[in-house]
Amino acid sequence: MCINVLVANRGEIACRVLRACKEAGLGTVAVCAANDEGSLFTELADRVVMLQGDTIATTYLDQTQIIEAARSSGATAIHPGFGFLSERADFARAVADAGLIWIGPSPEAIEKMGDKMTARQTMRAAGVPVIPGEEVEEIDETAALEALRLAAERVGYPLLLKASSGGGGKGMRAVNDPADFEQAALGARREAVAAFGDGRIYIERLLSGSKHIEIQVLADAHGRTVHLGERECSVQRRHQKVFEEAPGPTMTPALREAMGSAAVAAAKAVNYVGAGTVEFLLATSGEFFFLEMNTRIQVEHPVTELVTGVDIVREQLRIAGGEAMSCGDLLIRGHAIEVRLYAEDAANGFLPAVGPLLVFRPPEGPGIRLDTGVREGDDVTPNYDPMLAKLIVWAPSRHEALQKMRRALDEFVVLGTTTNIRFLRELCDVPAVISGTTTTTTIDDEWPNGWSPATNEDLVAASLLTASAAESLGLHQRTKAGASSEAGEAPSPFQTITRRFP
Amino acid sequence: MQHRFVGTGDPVEVNLVKEGGAWTYEGQRLEQYGERLKVTLADGSVHLAHAAKTGDVWWVHLNGHTFRWERMEAGASTKAKDGGLTAPMPGKVLEVFVEVGQTVIAGEALMVLEAMKMEHRIVATSDGLVTAVHFKANDQVSQGAPLLSIEEIN
Numbered sequence: 001m002c003i004n005v006l007v008a009n010r011g012e013i014a015c016r017v018l019r020a021c022k023e024a025g026l027g028t029v030a031v032c033a034a035n036d037e038g039s040l041f042t043e044l045a046d047r048v049v050m051l052q053g054d055t056i057a058t059t060y061l062d063q064t065q066i067i068e069a070a071r072s073s074g075a076t077a078i079h080p081g082f083g084f085l086s087e088r089a090d091f092a093r094a095v096a097d098a099g100l101i102w103i104g105p106s107p108e109a110i111e112k113m114g115d116k117m118t119a120r121q122t123m124r125a126a127g128v129p130v131i132p133g134e135e136v137e138e139i140d141e142t143a144a145l146e147a148l149r150l151a152a153e154r155v156g157y158p159l160l161l162k163a164s165s166g167g168g169g170k171g172m173r174a175v176n177d178p179a180d181f182e183q184a185a186l187g188a189r190r191e192a193v194a195a196f197g198d199g200r201i202y203i204e205r206l207l208s209g210s211k212h213i214e215i216q217v218l219a220d221a222h223g224r225t226v227h228l229g230e231r232e233c234s235v236q237r238r239h240q241k242v243f244e245e246a247p248g249p250t251m252t253p254a255l256r257e258a259m260g261s262a263a264v265a266a267a268k269a270v271n272y273v274g275a276g277t278v279e280f281l282l283a284t285s286g287e288f289f290f291l292e293m294n295t296r297i298q299v300e301h302p303v304t305e306l307v308t309g310v311d312i313v314r315e316q317l318r319i320a321g322g323e324a325m326s327c328g329d330l331l332i333r334g335h336a337i338e339v340r341l342y343a344e345d346a347a348n349g350f351l352p353a354v355g356p357l358l359v360f361r362p363p364e365g366p367g368i369r370l371d372t373g374v375r376e377g378d379d380v381t382p383n384y385d386p387m388l389a390k391l392i393v394w395a396p397s398r399h400e401a402l403q404k405m406r407r408a409l410d411e412f413v414v415l416g417t418t419t420n421i422r423f424l425r426e427l428c429d430v431p432a433v434i435s436g437t438t439t440t441t442t443i444d445d446e447w448p449n450g451w452s453p454a455t456n457e458d459l460v461a462a463s464l465l466t467a468s469a470a471e472s473l474g475l476h477q478r479t480k481a482g483a484s485s486e487a488g489e490a491p492s493p494f495q496t497i498t499r500r501f502p
Numbered sequence: 503m504q505h506r507f508v509g510t511g512d513p514v515e516v517n518l519v520k521e522g523g524a525w526t527y528e529g530q531r532l533e534q535y536g537e538r539l540k541v542t543l544a545d546g547s548v549h550l551a552h553a554a555k556t557g558d559v560w561w562v563h564l565n566g567h568t569f570r571w572e573r574m575e576a577g578a579s580t581k582a583k584d585g586g587l588t589a590p591m592p593g594k595v596l597e598v599f600v601e602v603g604q605t606v607i608a609g610e611a612l613m614v615l616e617a618m619k620m621e622h623r624i625v626a627t628s629d630g631l632v633t634a635v636h637f638k639a640n641d642q643v644s645q646g647a648p649l650l651s652i653e654e655i656n
Contacts, residue, residue: 187614190596191621347510351590352617354645358554358561382592382617410566415554418570425566455567458544462530463569466539466551467560468505468516469525469532471573476555 003321004029005103006070007045009081010060011373012389013297014041017079020313029073031066033059035383040373047073056384060084063091067098077101077320083385086296087114087167103320105295109270113293117164117202123290126269128262131281131289133204135164141189141199148185148201152178155203161185163192164200167294169239171195174206207289209439211282212236213248215263216304218315219272220325227260228308229332231277231300234438235427237350242420242443243427244300245337246307249398249436259288266293275301275316281440299340299390302369306336306394335398337405339424341372341412343386346423347452352386355379358416363408367394367401380417388419398436402428422453507560507571587624587650589643593617597639604632605655612650615643630654 004027007017014030018041021028030045033053042048049069051059059065061084070078078095080086080103089107096102104110113119117135124130134151138144152159152175161184163171171192173184189199212234219225230251235243247256263278270293277298279291301312310327319325343353360376372389380386393408395401409425430446432438443451470476503518518525525532529544532551539551541564552563562569596614600606606626613624630652637643 183611187621194616345590348590349622351622354591356556358556359552359563361552413552413563413568415552415561415563415568416556419568422567453567458528458530459564459567460569461528462532462541462543462549462551463562463564463567464507464514464516464571465518465525465527465530465532466541466553466562466564467507467569467571467573468503468518468527469534470539470553470555470560470562471505472503472518472525473534475553 003027003077003101004046004073004075005077005079005317006031006049006066006073006075007041007079007081008060008066008085009079009083010036010039010041011384012371012387013081013083013299013373015044015373016371017081017297017313018044020311020317021079024314024317026317027074029070029075031060031069035381039378040375049073056084063088063094067094067100070095070100071098075100077103079103079316080296082294082296082299083167087294089114101320103274103316105270105272105274105276109272110295112270113276113295115164116162116166116292117200119292120202120290122269123266126265128266128269128290129288131204131207131291133159133202135202137200139200144189144199144201145182145185148203149181151203152181155205158206158208160204160206161188161201162204163188163196163198164202165196165198166192167292169236171201172239207281207283208441209284210234211248211250211438212241212279212291212440213251213259213282213288214277214279214298215259216298216301216312217263217267217272217276217278218310218312218319218325218327219267219274219276220319221273221322222324224325225264225267225272226325226327226330227263228304228310228312228327229330230256230259231303232438233300234440235433235442236440237443240340241300242340242342242424243337243433243438244303244339245335245398245401246303247332247335255282255286255288262288262290266290274319275312299387300338302371302390302392303336303338306369306392307332307334309333334394334396335401336392336394337398337401338390338392339405339409339427340387341389341391341414341424342420343380343388343417344420345418346420347450349450350420352382353380353418354382355417357388357414359413361411361413362389362391363411365408367404368392368408369394388414402434423451426451426454506574508574509569509571513574587612587627587648587652589615589645589647589649590622591617592645593622593643595637595639595641595643595649596621598635598637600632600635600650602632602635606630606632606652613637624649626652628652628654 005021006029007014028045030048053059085091089110092102092107120130136147158176161173173188175184193199216228230248231246232248233241233244266278277294280288282288345351362370369392393404406428505516531542533540541551549565558573560571593615610626615622634651
């Protein structure tokens with residue numbers, strides 16, 4: 001059968017999936033909003049369909065337009081990547097109804113897991129432990145707020161407010177003091193409505209000092225469901241993961257077996273088929289609790305790929321095509337760490353940053369993988385998520401993986417846009433990171449008043465020297481002269497943006 | 503040769519000295535060789551420097567650190583500091599909590615912006631009196647746009 005895969009996503013994950021399809025010998029189609037024209041991912045596809053519309057809602061979230069793009073381009077399958085429509089059961093259903101293959105779990109499984117409140121109830125029924133808390137079903141804002149306030153009193157402080165349709169830290173608020181409750185609840189609702197069109201909120205007890213451990217699962221349509229071990233993603237800022245690793249530094253074979261079995265049970269409870277991730281909180285007591293199941297490929301999947309040797313995206317394609325998964329028994333080898341490079345000002349409350357990528361020079365060498373959707377010369381705009389790249393390293397041991405990550409981050413040159421590279425580099429020196437005893441509050445514990453870079457006077461002086469000398473040498477004018485000497489020819493993108501040196 | 507830059511703090515005057523083929527400043531040394539810039543720090547370690555300019559800003563990468571230096575024309579005055587609060591990035595105003603004439607205390611939430619699908623709270627940096635509010639809910643703001651003016655109360 002001739003399969004052509006349309007990737008209903010953009011940026012880094014679109015690149016990852018398009019490349020996997022190419023490797024598998026499948027045809028590829030990219031969809032692209034006007035403000036993404038010329039992006040790296042559009043160059044990796046056999047065909048590109050432009051989406052009409054000015055907002056995310058009218059482009060990457062427009063189900064009708066994307067299915068029409070699949071029809072018109074001859075695509076026979078849709079891979080949703082992560083974010084956007086990846087966890088929308090109605091989209092999965094519409095794709096199937098259009099006679100296309102949906103590369104993901106069934107709409108029923110997405111529904112049961114995607115609505116966080118239903119998921120908690122399903123897991124309770126399947127005997128998987130969930131965090132103590134309460135679901136509130138009221139839709140009307142006033143009624144919901146009142147019900148939430150009462151539930152909060154029963155659950156107790158500190159607590160977490162979470163959007164039932166949430167993810168990625170959106171629509172989530174930690175509340176320590178009842179006095180802050182109303183404003184936090186309103187903010188969470190508003191963010192949830194804006195991001196997901198669903199303002200329903202539930203409450204969980206905030207288990208501070210916990211670790212965030214997740215289990216990758218794979219299930220095929222031939223009745224096999226396996227887990228690929230854990231990822232530890234405790235280090236988070238504003239509930240967004242920044243540092244992920246596999247295996248978990250404090251994991252034991254017995255706990256892996258227990259959590260793996262719980263994850264497999266969770267997947268089986270919803271007749272799951274495809275790749276998915278079951279997230280758990282591992283409390284200081286050693287108990288673990290179901291957080292949620294992500295019914296899609298995850299941002300941090302590469303660390304699992306590097307230690308298990310399983311190409312998860314290839315397995316997704318295989319499973320969606322009705323084949324049995326190809327991976328054998330679980331074998332974990334060495335250690336992998338991923339950091340997420342964001343265009344953001346870590347020294348200023350992690351505010352997103354924008355600007356040109358005048359220089360974008362990733363590190364190289366053995367054991368280094370870079371998953372990115374940008375390259376030198378691109379602009380970072382406020383239109384989408386500010387994640388620029390994922391830098392992943394593999395080494396025989398955790399100690400060596402951290403050493404490699406430090407070296408790789410030191411080599412990574414990004415100029416023109418503020419990034420969190422230095423923050424990530426300093427993170428590698430935090431005692432809890434070195435010892436593997438990180439928790440979800442590690443960043444706040446280490447930098448209670450916010451992070452600012454540790455520099456030394458010599459380096460600051462040398463950077464001023466470099467800027468001054470570069471100015472005096474006229475390095476910024478170098479390419480202007482080059483471009484004018486070739487007047488009449490279309491300027492190469494490498495020349496028009498090269499106010500860079502070397 | 504003299505240059506003036508501003509980073510996150512006060513402006514810095516850099517007096518470049520050229521000795522032979524190298525530039526020096528405060529014990530640090532820079533040489534150009536071919537297409538590259540080589541920096542020798544005061545401690546003797548040698549590093550390749552990367553530099554790129556956009557607008558008036560020089561970005562420099564050196565030994566794992568990235569610096570952002572805005573170049574100021576010689577003699578230019580430093581930017582006046584008023585009590586204004588500016589948009590940290592382009593986005594949309596979601597909510598305004600204060601009105602002209604209202605007194606606020608340091609840390610008080612003044613406005614909520616939405617950018618990149620996340621909410622950002624603009625808070626008062628000092629106690630003061632709101633003398634102007636430049637935007638209302640649903641307005642689009644560009645990066646650096648003054649959002650409100652606050653007159654400090656001591």
